Amino acid sequence: xxxxxxxxxxxxxxxxxxxxxxxxxxxxxxxxxxxxxxxxxxxxxxxxxxxxxxxxxxxxxxxxxxxxxxxxxxxxxxxxxxxxxxxxxxxxxxxxxxxxxxxxxxxxxxxxxxxxxxxxxxxxxxxxxxxxxxxxxxxxxxxxxxxxxxxxxxxxxxxxxxxxxxxxxxxxxxxxxxxxxxxxxxxxxxxxxxxxxxxxxxxxxxxxxxxxxxxxxxxxxxxxxxxxxxxxxxxxxxxxxxxxxxxxxxxxxxxxxxxxxxxxxxxxxxxxxxxxxxxxxxxxxxxxxxxxxxxxxxxxxxxxxxxxxxxxxxxxxxxxxxxxxxxxxxxxxxxxxxxxxxxxxxxxxxxxxxxxxxxxxxxxxxxxxxxxxxxxxxxxxxxxxxxxxxxxxxxxxxxxxxxxxxxxxxxxxxxxxxxxxxx
Numbered sequence: 001x002x003x004x005x006x007x008x009x010x011x012x013x014x015x016x017x018x019x020x021x022x023x024x025x026x027x028x029x030x031x032x033x034x035x036x037x038x039x040x041x042x043x044x045x046x047x048x049x050x051x052x053x054x055x056x057x058x059x060x061x062x063x064x065x066x067x068x069x070x071x072x073x074x075x076x077x078x079x080x081x082x083x084x085x086x087x088x089x090x091x092x093x094x095x096x097x098x099x100x101x102x103x104x105x106x107x108x109x110x111x112x113x114x115x116x117x118x119x120x121x122x123x124x125x126x127x128x129x130x131x132x133x134x135x136x137x138x139x140x141x142x143x144x145x146x147x148x149x150x151x152x153x154x155x156x157x158x159x160x161x162x163x164x165x166x167x168x169x170x171x172x173x174x175x176x177x178x179x180x181x182x183x184x185x186x187x188x189x190x191x192x193x194x195x196x197x198x199x200x201x202x203x204x205x206x207x208x209x210x211x212x213x214x215x216x217x218x219x220x221x222x223x224x225x226x227x228x229x230x231x232x233x234x235x236x237x238x239x240x241x242x243x244x245x246x247x248x249x250x251x252x253x254x255x256x257x258x259x260x261x262x263x264x265x266x267x268x269x270x271x272x273x274x275x276x277x278x279x280x281x282x283x284x285x286x287x288x289x290x291x292x293x294x295x296x297x298x299x300x301x302x303x304x305x306x307x308x309x310x311x312x313x314x315x316x317x318x319x320x321x322x323x324x325x326x327x328x329x330x331x332x333x334x335x336x337x338x339x340x341x342x343x344x345x346x347x348x349x350x351x352x353x354x355x356x357x358x359x360x361x362x363x364x365x366x367x368x369x370x371x372x373x374x375x376x377x378x379x380x381x382x383x384x385x386x387x388x389x390x391x392x393x394x395x396x397x398x399x400x401x402x403x404x405x406x407x408x409x410x411x412x413x414x415x416x417x418x419x420x421x422x423x
Contacts, residue, residue, distance in 0.1 A: 050111060154186055
């Protein structure tokens, strides 16, 4: 169980000794590796992590299109972590790893991901790809990559989920609607190659239609074959963001979109970047909006009866310096029900910005249904030897340790750090 970083403890006493509190435990922050990840880290075996690094440099690569790296912990405590590039994108046609892409882990250690650009299906920098990376059969061998390149019906893929052996995702553009310049986006599936089916197979399951129904940003499995996602829409209040579900009446029937919650311009809660589902409740962040215009964490509670409405609740509105501001996508839920995340800005003013260098925060659920969630800044970046400006969420490792990365290192060097935080 994740512990509250500030547990009030009382000292044991002997005889008539006065009762005295122990000092509250403080979170322990450690930089593990110089160089950040453009996506949330993916846990591997034996404490290792994987991420996407680099990208958007080109000139016809090599090494200028980014790649996938592994980060291995030391064999003895206190030693350095080891970073290894397990695959480097070789050309624009091979894919361009960059911020906004996705990396997930499937069975047998296979990694699946998206690149928002690249591939052979479009002109210029391509429409994006889905790829798989299969680990080697022998130690230190080469990983095996397979790639599917989108052709324009799906364009700029930026989310991916694995359910029952099939990959599902969303793309910001593409689809069959002509209401948007490059399409209004789609919800798609991809089946990876297998012995009986050597080719990739992809299907557009739902094309967003335009206006308020446009530009999906993320999708996550919700159980029972259902998916939940977020989208931007076009034209405020539509582009203040909305949360949707994708369902089928029966296997093989058409997929249907249902808008569960749409923000209004009075909410100012635009940019619903991603969500996470816990015990049937949806949790998410908005980059801006909230009571102070600095972003918020919200929940969506399912209806108590069929056909009812979902209930939207703002759990916390960030206030900016010295509080967090502009929370990133990628909330995680701890075993105790607490939420953990990062913010791109906020914390005390730092040398790089009077608006702060970003934070790691927690939100603890109330003790009673009518109570308020309690926010705590677990760590504020300083732009010194700890880096600054995280842009992705966290991952929960063993023993309740949080892992993440930021984007800027000391003296404004791009790349940042991979870090750990023990609450």
